[in-house]
Amino acid sequence: EVMALTRNDSCVIEKTGVYEDYRGGPHAALVVNDDIDLRMFPRHWTFAFAVEKSLSDGGLRRSVQVFDAAGDAVHKIFLTIASVTEEWPNLAQDLRLEPQGSPLALIAREPTEAAKGDVAKADQLRAEWDKITDTHQFLQMVRKLKMNRLGA
Secondary structure, eight states: OEEEEEEOSSOEEEEEEOOOSEEOOSSOEEEESSSOEEEEOGGGOOEEEEEEEEOTTSOEEEEEEEEOTTSOEEEEEEEOTTSOGGGHHHHHHHHOOSOOSSOOOOOOOOOOOOOOOOGGGHHHHHHHHHHOOSTTHHHHHHHHTTOOTTTO
């Protein structure tokens, strides 16, 4: 069991569970079960670190932290009290890449596409939104309305 954390300026999502039923693919990867429901885009995962942080109570917090090419945190996985901590050294060693000593070569973030909306279609957007049964339908919906996610 681990705690999966995704955080950005708009939200913090924490889920505790097991990364079961992993499904990878060329565009996206999924972990979908009762506890953790993630849609991930590993092509954006450029750097990852196995982190051990000493705590003031004498304990140790262990995590795997993933960052994109610009150095922004993408996803973090923290061991919990229920995790099999004996496996941590093996996990860190198995995932370790060489070399480890060179500085990170960060790439400037590409600007986000400007919002593309249409106030005249606001009622239609809301009506279509009410019909969505799965988050994956959102992008198709806004494309149909000739908008993008920020404009919607």
